Amino acid sequence: MALRYRTAGESHGPLLAALVEGLPAGLEVEAERIDRELARRQRGYGRGGRMAIEADRVEILSGVRWGRTTGAPVLLAVRNRDWENWRRGLSPEPADRGAIEAVRRVRPGHADLPGVLKYDLDDARDVLERASARETAARVAAGALARHLLGELGVGLGSFVDGVGDVVWDGADGTWDLPALHEQAEQGALRFPDPTVDARGRAAVDEARGQGDTLGGTFVCFATGLPVGLGTHAAWDKRLDGRIGRAFLSIPAIKGVEVGFGFRAARLPGSRAHDEILPGGPGDGRRGGVHRETNRAGGLEGGMTNGEDLWVRAAMKPIPTLMRPLRTVDLSTGEPTSASTERSDVCAVPAASVVGEAALALEAAGALVEKFGGDNLADLRAGFEAYLDRLDRRWTRP
Ligand SMILES: Cc1cc2nc3c(=O)[nH]c(=O)nc-3n(C[C@H](O)[C@H](O)[C@H](O)COP(=O)(O)O)c2cc1C
Incomplete structure (x- = not known):
């Protein structure tokens, strides 16, 4: 079975849920590990008041027994503490209709306007x-399960922020030590891998906040230890670069994704954009018995992993709820007005980088399950190791 996930739940409803199908049986699952990822998503300089209210914790409601997956669908829930304040406003009971005022001053940059028009609604709250x-809490919980699986196979994940507004950390040279950058980023409030740039970024966030404005930015997500050959060149919809692109672009506010050098490669001659293949290298088979001195391709060639670290960069637009609101129209009158305001983040790039890790984890785990089978962990591991052995033997055959 393919690895699949769905989410449900509203921002101020009782809970966010993630349903994950296709995880192999026998995978050890620890709620604390999921909670750790949820906590990482909640942190970061520039978050609004909401994250101070919520202290996200996962509840595992199905598919895990005595600490191990059974092969059945796993249902995860993250309760919203703020629900207490919204019980009647978001209640399913018809008797509660009108308990809170409708949102009619639709916010530019949000789903508000297209949503009410498409679904024929009078209140943008039904869309927003x-x-x-907030839905990304469910994705991060699902991604944490994928991380459990990746960890079993020696695959590591991480991320760091490399831009907030016009403050940029410019260290992308394709020869970097990604896990070291991740470790440094974990120390910074904005998740920059350099404390001086992190401080400059925080000043930029303060300035935006002071002006009732918001900031976006860019971040890099990566996976280490993936074997060569996940994904395929043979079918457009199974190319791993395409799948990862879709997973990232489906994160709210993510408007661009590049694989490796991406847009930068477009401005370079081929001699400085590709990664030459050199003989030999670390011999556990994952890299296919060769090595490279650079990794500008981001670990993907022809829609497949090539044995190098997989890395992608994503661009997040500035948060679209501004405390100094933009112009809009009132849904009920069509008259010009200013957009509604809700408690909101000024900058959520650090949180988005954690969501990006989850998206990458789910795509990488999905590709592994697809290639090596997902009924149970022992079979998956056996298939994985046999494959690495075959790759190892390839260069040593007489
Ligand atoms: C982690 C994260 C936190 C976000 N926080 C907010 C927020 O507090 N306020 C807001 O207006 N938008 C926030 N956004 C962005 C909006 O959800 C998003 O821009 C909006 O739903 C419209 O979708 P689109 O930008 O993909 O078109 C956040 C996005 C992410 C990934």
């Missing part, structure tokens, strides 16, 4: 509650 990036 689901469109809210």
Whole structure:
């Protein structure tokens, strides 16, 4: 079975849920590990008041027994503490209709306007509650399960922020030590891998906040230890670069993704954009018995992993809810007005980088399950190791 996940739940409803199908049986699952990822998503300089209210914890409601997956669908829930304040406003009971005022001053940059028009609604709350990036808590919980699986196979994940507004950390040279950058980023409030740039970024966030404005930015997500040959060149919809692109672009506010040097490669001659293949290298088979001195391709060639670290960069637009609101129209009158305001982040790039890790984890785990089988962990591991052995033997055959 392929690895699949769905989410449900509203921003101020009782909970966010993630349903994950296709995880192999026998995978050890620890709620604390999921909670750790949820906590990482909540941190970061520039978050609004909401994250101070919520202290996200996962509840594992199905598919795990005595600490191990059974092969059945896993249902995860993250409760919203703020629900207490919204019980009647978001209640399923018809008797509660009108308990809170409708949102009519639709916010530019949000799902508000297209949502009410498409679904023929009078209250943008019916759209924004689901469109809210609070949904990404469920994705991070699902991604944490994928991380459990990746960890079993020696695959590591990480990320760092390399831009907030016009403050940029410019260290991308294709020869970097990604796990070291991740470790440094974990120390910074904005998740920059350099404390001086992190401080400059925080000053930029303060300035934006002071002006009732918001900031976006860029971040890099990576996976280490993936074997060569995940994904395929043979079918467009199974190319791993395409799948990862879709997973990232489906994160709210992510408007661009590049694989490796991406847009930068477009401005370089081929001699400085590709990664020459050199003989030999670390011999556990994952890299196919060769090595490279650079990794500008981001670990993907022809829609397949090539044995190098996989890395992608994503661009997040500035948060679209501004405390100094933009112009809009009132849904009920069509008259010009200013957009509604809700408690909101000024900058959520660090949180988005953690969501990006989850998206990457789910795509990488999905590709592994697809290639090596996903009924149970022992079979998956056996298939994985046999494959690495075959790759190892390839160069040593007489
Ligand atoms: C982690 C994260 C936190 C976000 N926080 C907010 C927020 O507090 N306020 C807001 O207006 N948008 C926030 N967004 C962005 C909106 O959810 C998003 O821009 C909006 O739903 C419209 O979708 P689109 O930008 O993909 O078109 C956040 C996005 C992410 C990934």
